Amino acid sequence: MTARMVHDGLFRLDSDGDIRLLGSRCEECSHLQFPVAETCSMCGSERSTTIDLERQGTLWLSTVVTNAPPGYLGEVPYGFGVVELPSGLRIITLITEKEVVEFGTPLRLVAHDLGINDDGEMVVTYAFSPGSS
Amino acid sequence: MTNSVAVAGVGLHPFGRFDRTVTQMGVSAVRAALEDAGNPSFQSVFCATVYSGVAAGHKVLGALGLTGTPIVNVEAGCASGGAALMLATNAVRSGQCDTALVLGIEKMPRGIIRSSFFEPWREQSGLAATPAYFALRAMRLMRDSGITKEDLAQIVVKNRAEGVNNEIAMYRTATTVEAVLESRLVCEPLHLHMLCSPNEGAAAIVVQRSDLARRDAPKIASAQLRSHLPGSILGEATPLSGVADENIPAASTIAAHAAFEEAGYGPDDLDLIECQDTDAAREILAYEELGLCARGDSAQLVRNGDTARGGRWPVNLSGGLLSKGEPLGASALAQIIELSNQIDGRAGIRQIENAQIGLAHTVGRGANAAVVIITK
Ligand SMILES: [Zn+2]
Numbered sequence: 001m002t003a004r005m006v007h008d009g010l011f012r013l014d015s016d017g018d019i020r021l022l023g024s025r026c027e028e029c030s031h032l033q034f035p036v037a038e039t040c041s042m043c044g045s046e047r048s049t050t051i052d053l054e055r056q057g058t059l060w061l062s063t064v065v066t067n068a069p070p071g072y073l074g075e076v077p078y079g080f081g082v083v084e085l086p087s088g089l090r091i092i093t094l095i096t097e098k099e100v101v102e103f104g105t106p107l108r109l110v111a112h113d114l115g116i117n118d119d120g121e122m123v124v125t126y127a128f129s130p131g132s133s
Numbered sequence: 134m135t136n137s138v139a140v141a142g143v144g145l146h147p148f149g150r151f152d153r154t155v156t157q158m159g160v161s162a163v164r165a166a167l168e169d170a171g172n173p174s175f176q177s178v179f180c181a182t183v184y185s186g187v188a189a190g191h192k193v194l195g196a197l198g199l200t201g202t203p204i205v206n207v208e209a210g211c212a213s214g215g216a217a218l219m220l221a222t223n224a225v226r227s228g229q230c231d232t233a234l235v236l237g238i239e240k241m242p243r244g245i246i247r248s249s250f251f252e253p254w255r256e257q258s259g260l261a262a263t264p265a266y267f268a269l270r271a272m273r274l275m276r277d278s279g280i281t282k283e284d285l286a287q288i289v290v291k292n293r294a295e296g297v298n299n300e301i302a303m304y305r306t307a308t309t310v311e312a313v314l315e316s317r318l319v320c321e322p323l324h325l326h327m328l329c330s331p332n333e334g335a336a337a338i339v340v341q342r343s344d345l346a347r348r349d350a351p352k353i354a355s356a357q358l359r360s361h362l363p364g365s366i367l368g369e370a371t372p373l374s375g376v377a378d379e380n381i382p383a384a385s386t387i388a389a390h391a392a393f394e395e396a397g398y399g400p401d402d403l404d405l406i407e408c409q410d411t412d413a414a415r416e417i418l419a420y421e422e423l424g425l426c427a428r429g430d431s432a433q434l435v436r437n438g439d440t441a442r443g444g445r446w447p448v449n450l451s452g453g454l455l456s457k458g459e460p461l462g463a464s465a466l467a468q469i470i471e472l473s474n475q476i477d478g479r480a481g482i483r484q485i486e487n488a489q490i491g492l493a494h495t496v497g498r499g500a501n502a503a504v505v506i507i508t509k
Contacts, residue, residue, distance in 0.1 A: 072262075090377060
């Protein structure tokens with residue numbers, strides 16, 4: 001089965017299976033953003049560099065979703081929350097645990113199979129999972 | 134020289150689920166508000182709605198044969214009604230017109246609401262789960278302010294007890310902490326009864342120069358709308374103000390400061406408050422954002438009963454959204470109508486003594502926040 005990234009430009013899948021989230025660093029004010037954006041949401045600058053974001057972070061907020069929201073391709077229940085990267089950037093993410101994860105728990109970035117789309121392709125997104133890489 | 138602005142008339146269509154069109158509900162509310170104000174002529178109309186489609190306000194005024202004035206449809210998420218009231222208040226205050234009609238109408242889709250706010254990849258990835266964002270906000274409040282699930286349930290008990298006496302509310306039965314905690318867990322820590330129901334309804338307010346309205350008509354001391362500051366949300370698609378950088382004041386705080394400054398009052402002067410209880414935690418967070426207590430100190434307000442009937446600041450005497458449900462365009466106006474009726478001494482069985490200064494607060498996607506102060 002072919003795999004399809006849920007959206008182009010969110011992350012990069014390397015041949016060894018490694019996943020890297022892509023973000024923007026503003027050249028004017030150093031503000032970090034995810035996903036990559038053409039403009040800086042802090043200062044409005046259009047001068048930014050696309051960077052690889054850190055693959056390791058800690059849990060900042062977490063909950064568990066029990067009802068499938070509109071358009072969701074995966075299964076319920078699923079973990080959902082905010083991860084804080086060492087750079088201070090916080091990212092909304094799926095969490096691979098089906099229960100609430102404690103504040104500060106080390107998390108690592110993983111590629112996550114969501115489900116099959118209408119074209120019969122496995123749709124892959126990013127998620128964070130307890131543990132160190 | 135600016136004009137003093139009054140709430141000259143109010144009208145509500147009940148909140149719930151009805152076999153009526155959004156236009157029909159709007160007609161009922163507008164007719165009631167105009168009648169309450171003595172059927173004045175008006176020179177401007179502002180219609181708050183999110184899901185009613187193109188030119189929704191025009192349909193309502195058209196059905197009443199009252200078109201011809203400028204009609205502007207206003208969308209600002211949950212704060213749409215506050216936004217429309219701000220525009221009408223500014224129009225009258227500045228002398229642009231003597232009388233403006235504000236209406237809010239909504240017929241919300243059922244179930245989890247699909248919003249054009251989220252991009253398709255966020256939907257496919259499960260990141261468009263609106264109640265989950267509320268749950269994360271609640272989790273943060275529990276961590277930062279020591280709020281417990283019992284505290285959250287207590288807010289539901291408080292508001293539903295008031296909803297029993299509000300004839301426009303969708304839910305008119307009292308509940309208990311145990312019953313709330315036994316309702317289905319939607320997203321930890323939020324149980325089903327801690328979340329308001331999106332529904333249908335309409336509200337209308339006639340905003341008029343005070344010298345043209347009846348003498349004791351309540352005054353609009355301030356009507357403010359603010360959006361979030363850069364850096365306080367995790368990107369345009371995440372409705373979680375204050376999560377990216379906790380040191381940037383929330384939109385609700387900025388709007389409240391502006392309203393207090395214009396009105397010349399502070400939190401201690403308030404006799405009653407209607408605030409956004411989209412979920413139970415959202416109400417408690419508003420206590421901190423509006424300055425009823427310092428950041429992190431809201432648990433004491435809940436546990437002391439400071440925000441219940443008879444307390445220092447009765448909050449959501451209308452029953453709140455937890456009792457009424459939330460028709461986005463109409464909900465903020467219904468709050469303002471509750472304040473006006475209390476201040477006017479016509480809140481019926483819900484009437485409190487010495488209601489002179491009230492504050493209404495709505496906040497939602499954008500992030501948008503509206504704060505309105507109504508006085509005797
Ligand atoms: Zn910048």
